[in-house]
Amino acid sequence: MxxxxxxxxxxxxxxxxxxxxxxxxxxxxxxxxxxxxxxxxxxxxxxxxxxxxxxxxxxxxxxxxxxxxxxxxxxxxxxxxxxxxxxxxxxxxxxxxxxxxxxxxxxxxxxxxxxxxxxxxxxxxxxxxxxxxxxxxxxxxxxxxxxxxxxxxxxxxxxxxxxxxxxxxxDIKPRLPLEAIYHENKYSPFHEQQKHIEAYDNEMKQYYETRSSNTKIDTWSDQMLRKFSEPTRMDVTPFVKQKGFNKK
Ligand SMILES: Cc1cc2nc3c(=O)[nH]c(=O)nc-3n(C[C@H](O)[C@H](O)[C@H](O)COP(=O)(O)O)c2cc1C
The missing domain is CATH 3.40.109.10 (NADH Oxidase)
Structure with missing residues (x-):
């Protein structure tokens, strides 16, 4: 390397x-x-x-x-x-x-x-x-x-x-397995990614429980679902347009 x-x-x-x-x-x-x-x-x-x-x-x-x-x-x-x-x-x-x-x-x-x-x-x-x-x-x-x-x-x-x-x-934060992120020739359907996501959830659970600071019980999937269950920064859309971006 x-x-x-x-x-x-x-x-x-x-x-x-x-x-x-x-x-x-x-x-x-x-x-x-x-x-x-x-x-x-x-x-x-x-x-x-x-x-x-x-x-x-x-x-x-x-x-x-x-x-x-x-x-x-x-x-x-x-x-x-x-x-x-x-x-x-x-x-x-x-x-x-x-x-x-x-x-x-x-x-x-x-x-x-x-x-x-x-x-x-x-x-x-x-x-x-x-x-x-x-x-x-x-x-x-x-x-x-x-x-x-x-x-x-x-x-x-x-x-x-x-x-x-x-x-x-x-500690270095683990990432999704390569297979979930890297697909060849066409998009791999979600059901093919699922087992990799489950493996990642287990890895992240372990990571959060054992990392050197700020330990917690959580998984990536739970985190994502919580994050996207709330609207975030909805004022960004009108702001961007008002500044002359993304208008058409
Ligand atoms: C565009 C972007 C915005 C981010 N904003 C924040 C932030 O406001 N505050 C913060 O503490 N970390 C922020 N982060 C850091 C991410 O939380 C962090 O990269 C992610 O959890 C992965 O952890 P790592 O960078 O330690 O590997 C941001 C990362 C990116 C790429």
């Missing part, structure tokens, strides 16, 4: 960081790595905002409710961004450009571009001995984050990425 694969397979989210800053060079290396990810037609439909202002971090923490949003060495915000392209157009072209930019396809492009960049950033950080955690809970109040970051039309906040020197070493 090479070192890159080792780094990837060693991933666990880190939620406690040492009080140790990153250098500007580290912060920029992580962004450079993000930028080198593949990007649909080289559009680069994303922007990364580094949060260096502690008062702003505090406000973002209030949205997420997760202490690691304020206690970290650096917080990167990943945004889907079609604003840059829109601004290239002159006044006459803007109507047509906006019409084309506001499709579901371009919303998907921006989301994929931002996510690929973020995962490159995450891996770069982990390869440097740093820990990371993605922060989707910033969408608990997407309008507030939009306001705090002063995002223009055609820019939406997607998620944060916190980075820093790990101050704990959580």
């Amino acid at each position: 090479n070192q890159t694969i080792e780094t990837i397979l060693n991933h666990r989210s880190i939620r406690k960081f040492k009080d140790e800053a990153l250098t500007k060079e580290q912060i920029h290396t992580i962004v450079k790595a993000a930028q080198q990810a593949s990007t649909s037609s080289n559009v680069m439909a994303y922007t990364i905002i580094g949060i260096t202002d502690n008062a702003l971090k505090e406000e973002l923490y209030k949205v997420s409710g997760h202490s690691h949003v304020k206690n970290n060495a650096h917080l990167y915000m990943f945004c889907g961004d079609l604003h840059r392209i829109y601004q290239l157009a002159n006044a006459d072209e803007k109507v047509t450009i906006a019409d084309n930019l506001e499709s579901t396809e371009q919303f998907i492009v921006a989301t994929i571009d931002a996510t690929l960049a973020a995962q490159n950033a995450a891996l770069a950080a982990e390869s440097m001995g740093l820990g990371i955690c993605y922060i989707g809970s910033l969408r608990n109040d997407i309008n507030r984050v939009n306001e705090l970051l002063e995002l223009p039309e055609h820019v939406i906040p997607l998620f944060g990425l916190v980075v820093g020197y790990p101050d704990h070493q959580p």
Whole structure:
């Protein structure tokens, strides 16, 4: 196994960081790595905002409710961004450009571009001995984050990425068996996946019962059913459309 694969397979989210800053060079290396990810037609439909202002971090923490949003060495915000392209157009072209930019396809492009960049950033950080955690809970109040970051039309906040020197070493969380996730030539019907899901539920039950902190009795299936039995962040749909994404 090479070192890159080792780094990837060693991933666990880190939620406690040492009080140790990153250098500007580290912060920029992580962004450079993000930028080198593949990007649909080289559009680069994303922007990364580094949060260096502690008062702003505090406000973002209030949205997420997760202490690691304020206690970290650096917080990167990943945004889907079609604003840059829109601004290239002159006044006459803007109507047509906006019409084309506001499709579901371009919303998907921006989301994929931002996510690929973020995962490159995450891996770069982990390869440097740093820990990371993605922060989707910033969408608990997407309008507030939009306001705090002063995002223009055609820019939406997607998620944060916190980075820093790990101050704990959580157990690696098992994943679904390969057979449930990887199908060949056609989609494997659910009944063929079922036994793998059951095996995973048993593995996760064991994992939750025996992990080094925050033990509990739970399975993946139960967790998923609980999670999706409640509406989540229903304000995201109108927000995204109002910002000029996914309108047609
Ligand atoms: C897009 C995204 C958003 C996430 N949001 C949060 C979050 O708000 N807070 C948090 O503590 N973890 C968050 N996570 C981390 C996941 O809970 C974690 O990746 C998952 O449980 C698997 O655990 P692992 O990363 O330790 O392997 C997020 C992960 C992703 C990919």
